[in-house]
Amino acid sequence: MELFALVGAPFLVAAAAPLIWRLRGPLRAAAFVAVPAAAFAWLWVAPSGDERAELPWVTELGLRLVFELDGLSRLFALLITGVGAVIAAYTPSYFGKKREGGWFAAAVFAFMGSMLGAVCAANVLTLFVFWELTSLASYALIGFRHTDASARESALQALFVTTAGGLAMLAGLVLWGQAAGGYDLADLLSFDLRSHHRYPAVLALVLAGAATKSAQVPFHFWLPNAMAAPTPASAYLHSATMVKLGVYLLARFAPALGGTEAWTAAVGTLGGMTLVTGAVLALTTRDAKRLLAYTTVGALGAMLLLVGLDTPGAAKAAAAFILAHALYKAPLFLAVGAIEHGTGTRDLGELRGLAGRMPATCAVAALGAAGMAGVPPTIGFLAKEAALEAADGPFPEALAFAALGVGGAGFAAAAALVGLLPWLGRASARARSAHEAPFGMWAGPLLMAAAGAAAGLLHPETSLRLVSPAASAIAGETLQAKFAFWHGWNAPVMATAASLVAGAALAVRWDALRPALAAATAKPGRLRPEAWYAAALAAVRRGATVTVRALQHGKLRWYIATSLAAGLALALLPMLRSDAAGLSIPKAEWRVYELAVCALIVVGALGAAATRDRIFAIVCLGAVGLGTTLVYVIFSAPDLALTQLLVDTLAVIVFVLAYYHFPRALPQPPRRTILRDAAFAAAVGGFVTLLLLGASAQPARERISAVFAERSLTEAFGRNVVNVILVDFRALDTLGEIAVLAAAGVGVYGLLKLRRAREEE
Amino acid sequence: MRDYSLFVPEYIAAGAAIAIVAIELIWPRLRKDVLAYLMAAVSLGWLAASLAYLGRDPKEFMGVLVVDDFTTYFRALAAGIVFVTCLLSAQYLRRRTREASEYYGLLLTAGAGMSLMAAARELLTAYLALELLSFSLYILVGFFRRDLKSNEASLKYVLLGGFASAMLLYGISLLYGLTGNTTYDAVAEALANRSGDTDVAAIAAFVLIIAGLGFKVSAVPFHTWAPDAYTGAPVPITAFLSTASKAAGFALILRLFTNAFHTDPEEWRWLVAVVAALTIVFGNLVAIQQTNFRRLIAYSSIGQVGYMLVPVAALGYGDGEIAHAATAALLLHLTGYIISTLAAFSAFQAAYDRTGDDTIPGLRGLAETQPFLAMVITISLFSFAGLPVFAGFATKLFMFQASALPELMWLVGIAVAASFVSLYYYLMVMRQMYLFDPPEGASRFRVTPALWAAAAALMLGTIFVGAYPQPLFDAADGAASALFQEGAAPHQVRER
Missing domain, CATH: 1.20.5 (Single alpha-helices involved in coiled-coils or other helix-helix interfaces)
Known part of the structure; x- marks a missing residue:
């Protein structure tokens, strides 16, 4: 029951948000913070056993709404509610008196509920439902500044990329569920998929879902563009929580999908490439928010890399890094929001010497940057050490080790660029007019960043409560994660030191390096994944235009022709394949008058087609009708003959009446049209002839009148x-x-x- | 046996259809919206009369019609659709015509045609029921005699419809020639005992019948009438066309394919699959290009028909159990689709009554002038796109799951990808409503209570079916069971 309350409460707040927004001052912030803070507290103290709540949905199909809270879910739920509480406190100050803040809060809380639903779902269809809801919430939040055309475009882009991935994931999960005979996580995880023939397909589809949601190469382009969202949304959705859903998905399924070469190769490669790409691209932009977005891409790559690694320490490192990343990245984003609030810019080139003007924000940024760079004693340091340790080995681990080293250097440089340089030195023009952000905008972030620094020191507690249970869920067996600040002079320590030094050097020489780096990474249009997206969109639009022009032009003649041609093609295809069994030409003796009637029909039809005189064409059609009537007479069906005669006469009269107002001569069509129409007519005629021959091969049936006569009395x-x-x-x-x-x-x-x-x- | 009490609902519909014309003649000054509400009340009576047959043992009428839970399901749907259409028409028609009784009368006969199509167990009876529906619709589409667009729509519909009827009849006569009978049971038996390999006449019969029925449900490439008819028809008739006409077509298809054709699936199943694929791709692709809301809905509904043909193809590929599940899922999706469509049209009708503009940009800023209508349209469109918690998600999920046979995986893949594309053009509509300011001079407006209530109820229905599909699933499953009871479908396939 508590789990339903946990997932449902944010939705209730979302519904009431526009009303809550009307409250004044601290009351408003308090009302928003209450629910996530209470949820966080409950999650923190709740007994460590696995919680479970369940509601039937469609029983015949075995579909239920099931929530479960194990170690991994709990870690994510704590992040969602914890960061959520900080965001809830930050939002009122960020929007001030603007009315739209209420709607923003509503979307944020709807997102919070969806996100909690997704990580607590114990049924993959439930998971999918909430997964897509987070995409919708993200769409609303990125496009929140709807007067901005590029924001709308980015919102659409993010929605398309993530929804497409979501559908791929659903397909994969359905394939898996069908094989396993159920859609509960327990069914899926206990099924031996790895030796099933569907394994490659499921792996590819699930990976597509995770890669799009977690912005992995080549789908990474949507995340930096999503920075069009207001800063609290960027901090919450696009760094701390939503983008980690892909990681969550793979971590969740690692016990069943992982442990194969394909898994390690695919997930590891994807993560490693993304890690390096994100770390390098981060150094090419002067926009602080975009820079952070690229480091988020890189960090998500690192998480995937760790989930993909098949070494003992990998699960532990992944869990620790998920926690560490949320604790340092969200404060950094929020600090950038405060800087923009105080100075009106987020261009790193214009920001120098801010420390004196914005001391509190400076503290947030510095602490966050320490975590990102992996400076002891932050939990960022512990996570990074653990990661390097897990990757310390021969090929293929060596590759991961290298990627983590490069990524570490990039992160360290980025941390210096955001956490050190803007605050030091002589105040720039922008800095001189800067003012500190209001309390609500720095208190929460400072708390979070401090927790990130302290979590490293509170090691046994953090590990026991958060990291170990999550790592156990990822590994599929009970783990006891242990961290230490000092392991002696081993490879990870050296790598950490080297990456810190390299990062510092990069940051110092950044002004000179950045243009060169940007030029080196600028790929020709055709190689950029974003261009593929644009091309795909354009292709769909063009396809639509072409189809409309070709098939839906409003000309009735062509509509009929299309239907007929399609029917013909559909019927003729199998006939051509078969040996045309069942066809027989009836061998009958032909009488002279039968031949005469045939000739009348044929001549009439040809005449109607050939003439350019409307009235003559009608007369010819009349001849065809008369011929048909005679056929009925010959085969002794007088009632049919009479009806046919009446209808035909009437048709001729109506035709003449209607054509009375038209010019008598029909226009002469071009030769091509004539040939085309002739071919079409021949095809239809030939088809009908074939049919008649086929049908006449069937034996005749009894008559119904006898039945009536027989039963009438009885x-x-x-x-x-x-x-x-x-x-x-x-x-x-x-x-x-x-x-x-x-x-x-x-x-x-x-x-x-x-x-x-x-x-x- | 000849039990004439089986058709009380149809008596009500047909009787009321004649009576209302007489009523208008006798009291010409009666307000036209009163006529609408009167007929809405009649359809409620019709609904009640239909539900009285629920759960009873199936009863046949001379082997040509049967009243079982399947029939009841479609009777109830028909009555419900007519009810909503009457509410939609009330104000719209009152402003536009002086004679409205034929309009409502024809709605009732069309509804009766739909019920009979579901009840028919004989080819010619099915054909007659289909024509009853079609003829009513031909007139309704062209009801505004002085409106050129309405005329053009009706003319195209009649001509292409007549053409499709001819194909269907030709197919039926070929089938009669092959099997010597026209009742579904006898056809099934004859097909099962047919000797010989692929038969030209059999294939031709199936092709022609599928083409004729494909026209009715507007499956590609027999869909060409739909966009023009949807745009030219009176707005409530567009709603009626996109719901009743399709539901009726699928009622006929389901009974025909599960009772008559199931013994010889190899000849037609690939055909249905091909038509389904064409319909899905074409409908969704062309919808992207539309600027008129009704045309957009026309194409999107063509896409929806494509999805619904997927389980029909599954009838031919799976065994009896799969066929049962596919039928139930199709019924569920059809109903969810009808509820969402009617919700969208109730809201659109209310907006149209105000603006008189049926283009998509005509909905500009609706979120400000009438937020409630904007919300209803948004929810319906999300439901069409199959987004979670709305009807379309749950029903589409069941449908594709029931149809996910190894031979049809490609088709299900296409369908899922296409639903993704559909999100694009639905978002275009939402963009106009939410992101743009209303045109100069537009102000907030009120919606008539009847329309408001209809839109609200249907919107709640859309959410309810999506969030808790169990009750509707039970009903659909009950209706599907009627098709698979003993005698109805002993799934014995023709031996080669």
Whole structure:
């Protein structure tokens, strides 16, 4: 029950957010903070056993709404509620008196609920539902400044990329669930998928979902663009929580999907490439927020790399890094938001000597940067050490080790650029007019950054409560994570030291290096994944235009032709394949008058097609009709013949009446049109002929009149067969006829009334 | 046996159809919206009468019609659709015509046609029921005699419809030639005992029948009438076309394919799969280009039909159990789709009554002038796109899951990818409503209570079906079971 409350409460706050926004001052912030803070407290103290809550959804299909709280879920839920509480306190100050803040808060809380639902879901379909809800919330938040066209474009881009990935993931999970016979996590994880033939497909599809959500190469482009969102949203969704869902997904499934060469190769390569890409690209931009976004991309790559590694320490390092990253990256984002608030810019080139003007924000940034660079005693340091230790080995671990080293240097440089340089030196023009951010905008971030620094010191407690249970879930076995600040002079320590030095050097020479780095990484258009996205979008639009022009132009003639041609093609295809069994040309003796009737029909049809005179064409059609009538006469069907004659006569009269107003001569179409129409007519005619031959090969059937005559007395007790048919066998038809009569009566009454009305006028 | 009490709901519909014309003639001064509400009340009676048959033993009428839970399901749907359409029409028609009784009368006969299509167990009866629906619709589409667009729409619809009818009849007569009978049971038996390899006439019969029915549900490439008819018809009729006409088509298809054709699936299943793929791709692709809301809905509904043909193809590839699940899932999705569509049209109708503009930019700034309507449209479109917690997600999930046979994986893949594309054009509509300011001079406006209530109820329905599909699933499953009871479908396939 508590789990339903945990997931449901943020949604309730979201619904009430616009109202809460009307409260004044601290009351407003307090109202927003209350729910996430309470949830955080509950998660912190809740008994360590696995919680479970369940609600039936569609029982026949085995679908239920199931939530579970194990170590991994708890770690994520604590991050979501903890960071969420800080964001909730930050938002009122960020938006000030603007009314739109209420809607922003509503979206943030809806996101919080969806995110909690996603990480607590114990059924993969439930997981998918919440997964997509987070995408929707992200769409709303990125496009929040909707008057800005580029924000709208970025919002759409993020939504498309993540939703496409989400659908791929759903496909993978359904394939897996079908094989496992259930959609609960327990069903999936206990099923031996690795030896199943669907394993490669499931792995690829799930990986696609994770890679898009967690902004892995080549889908990484959406994340920096998503920085169009207001800063609290960037800090919350696009660094601390939502983008980690992909990591969560892989960590969750690692016990069942992992441990194979394909897994290590795919997840490791993806993560390693993303790590290096993010770390390098971070140094190419002067926009502090974009820079942080790229380091987030890199960090997500590192997490994937660790999940993919098949070494004993990897799970521990992954769990520690997930925690560390949230604790340092969210404060950094929020500090950048405060800087922008205080100076009006986030261009790193214009920011120098801010420490005196914004001391509190400076402290936040410095602490966060220490964590990002991995300086002891922060938990960032412990996580980085653990990661390097896990990757300390021969190939393929050596590659991961190298990637982590390069990434570490990049992160250290980025940390210096955001955490040191803007605060030191002589105050720049912008800095001189700067002012400190309000309390709500630095208190929470400072708390979080300090926790990140202290978590390293409080090692046994942190490890016991947060890291070990999560690592156990990732590894699929109970682990006791231990960290130490000093291991002696081993490779990880050296690598850490080297990356710190390299980072510092990079930061110092950055002004000179940045343009060169930007030029080196600027790829020609065709190689940029973002260009692929644009091309795909354009291709879909172009395809739509072409199809509309070709097929939906409003010309009736062509509509009929399309339907006919399609029907023909569909029917002819299998006939061509088969040996056309069932076809037989009836061998009958032809009489002279039969041949004459045939000739009449053929000549009439050809004449109607060939002439350019409308009236003559109608006459020719009349001849065809007459010929058909004669066929009925020859095969002794006088009733049919009579009907055909009547209808045909009427048709000719109507045609003549209608064509009376048209010019007599038909326009002469171009030769190409004639040929095309002739081919079309020949195809249809040939098809019908084939059909008739096929059908006439079937034996004839008994007649129904005998049945009526036979049953008339026994079943309906009537000797007059016609009467019995009318009032008994086909009584419903008679009822219908009576209804028609009634309708006609009403019609006559209407006509009479109309006349009377006219006379009165 | 000949039990005439089986058709009380149809008697109500047909009787009311004639009566309302008489009523208008006798009291010409009666307000036209009163007529609408009167007919809405009649459809509620019709609904009640239909539900009275629920859960009873299936009863046949001379082997040509049957009243079972499947029939009841579609009767209830028909009554519900007519009810909502009457509410949509009330104000719209009152402002535009002086004679409205034929309009409402024809709505009722169309609904009766739909019920009979679900009940038919004989080819010609099914054909007649289909024509009853079609003829009513031909007139309804062109109801505004002085409106050129309405005329053009009706003309195209009639001509192409007549063409499709001819194909269907030709197919039926070929099938009769092959099997010597027209009742579904006898056709099934004859197909099962047919000797010989692939038969030209059999394939031609299936192709022609599928083409004729494909026209009715507007499956590609027999869909060409739909966009023009949707745009030219009176707005409530567009709603009716996109719900009743499709539901009726699928009612007929389901009974026909599970009762008559299931014994010889090899000849038609690939055909349905191909048509489904074409329909899904074409409908969703072309929808992207549209600037008119009704045309957009027309194409998006073509795409939806494509999704619904996937389980029909699954009928041919799976065994009896899979066929049962696919049928239930199709019924569920169809119902969810109808509820979402009617919700979208209720809101759109209310906006249209105010602006008289049916283009997508015409919805500009609706979130400010009428936030409630904007929300209803948004939720319906999200439901079409299959986003979670709305009807479309749950129902589509069940449907694709039930159809995910190894032979159809490619088709399900296409369908899932296409639903993703569809999100793009639905977002274009939402963008106009939420991101742009309303046109100069537009102010907040109120919605008539009847429309407001309809839109609100249908929106809640969309959310309810998505969040808790169990009750509707039970109903759909019950209806599907009627098709698979003993005698109805002993899934014995023709031997080669």
